[in-house]
Amino acid sequence: MNLPTETDLASARERIAPWIHRTPVLTCDTLSHMADASLFFKCENFQKTGAFKARGATNAVMSLSEAEALRGVATHSSGNHGQALARAAACRGIAATVVMPESAPRPKIEAVRHYGADIVFCKPTNAAREETLNAVIAKSGAEFVPPYNDMRVITGQASCAAELLEDVSELDTIIAPIGGGGLISGTAIACIHYAPHISVYAGEPAAADDAFRSLGTGTQQYNDAPDTIADGLKASLGDLTWPIVRDHVAGIVPVDEQEIVSAMRLVWQRMKIIIEPSCAVALAAILTAKPQFAGQRVGVILTGGNVDLDKLPWS
């Protein structure tokens, strides 16, 4: 597989720059102290649409030819990628269709609708999702922009780590949550080009630990009907992201549900910022595998902040 080059990364950054935030990096003495490390939080919860997904989706949409763009874009997503694609399409002035499970959180449905995309609901199964999406594409000729298993998307996500590396010197490690693997793949690729000495780690819900098991066995494993509060991390790796994870991710830390909720609450309480459960998985991993990161300068990608404020996990 040919990985995106340094030029590809630079082009993507230029392409998406007008449409996304350069998000700030925050620190928190209390959390660094708890981790016995220096933590630098890249705040993608402040990103457009409330999640890093804006980067990849925007890169994909802004990469389309005029002819492709005219037919619109489509995807399936339980949430953040759907919002991100809907907004990217709106920025370019083209149509977007998002296939969502009927069970998707209400604020995520409303947000997709807010950006003007068409929503087609389906049963919450992989089969229903693919069938529904294929029907949409067959009818409209829309370009499918997958949530993670797509090199345009991965290259867009790489811009997050690229910014972090510019803003914080001498990092030893970068850690991010892993679901389908788009963000961690982009992060690994950014490090290959800009900071090859950095170790890239991922936190993963133990209840959806396909990446942990894949890396442990050396062959790709899958999640079977995962049940986790980290609803953005239920997907299994794809055929593009798995080889990148296999070759370029130093380790994966599984965390249980209680550790995720505790880490989320800690960030709310101590940093006064709102992160969603999937986002909390990276900090949960640091606190769970503390000796692994002790004494290091660790970049932590806070992936998103889209939470239903009426349904908090501790209430």
Add this chain to the structure above:
Amino acid sequence: MNLPTETDLASARERIAPWIHRTPVLTCDTLSHMADASLFFKCENFQKTGAFKARGATNAVMSLSEAEALRGVATHSSGNHGQALARAAACRGIAATVVMPESAPRPKIEAVRHYGADIVFCKPTNAAREETLNAVIAKSGAEFVPPYNDMRVITGQASCAAELLEDVSELDTIIAPIGGGGLISGTAIACIHYAPHISVYAGEPAAADDAFRSLGTGTQQYNDAPDTIADGLKASLGDLTWPIVRDHVAGIVPVDEQEIVSAMRLVWQRMKIIIEPSCAVALAAILTAKPQFAGQRVGVILTGGNVDLDKLPWS
């Protein structure tokens, strides 16, 4: 009354700089759009101890002579000033006693304790509070650091607007919540020295609107047993802050309880940051008195983020 000079302000900033955060200024397209103005949010919810109060308390504590410092400091506070004084005393390595009403929110009690201060509880009345504090001071000789009616504290709070003025050019207005008037007085004084063309406004809970009535009548009015979710804004102006408000605040916007809760939720949802009800009063005022601020560049001081996550006003 002699107001603090530009030199006083500069000395205070230098004095407190090692102990406080220079907090970031965030923007939010959605909220600016709703206000029909350009809003610049000075994030004191990210300040040490979770509120701007760290500035004034630290300036007071670090101003003490060695002899004064040895006797410790004391105050009464239902919350953020208590935490701020406790921490400032800990930074200087001196004793602090905080008189708190028995009804104070649990997280605020815990935070004061966390910084190592002694807590003395009293009945939730002004009389009980003063009596208890006087007994503490009589016994220890501690220096009283009032929450707002103190020029050292006011001068410390002025550093917040001074930073905002450095970070955002060409502001037309700065708005902050008003309770006892320490922050708004500091803000007005900073503007007198650094940006005399700027109008300083305050948002105030209608249920504790002594400042609004005072400014309206030209004579000082008081709150009588105010009941508002904005628990940091129940105090009436003091004899130092009232003349500053009278002479240098352009207007006060009263807001009702529902407007406060709505503004708080908007900031959580749209900016992904945590603010407390008292803090939301400034945005509530902007949205309530929209024509007053339309088309302007408005600095909004987000005063604090100390919230009991188990008791949210919309749950």
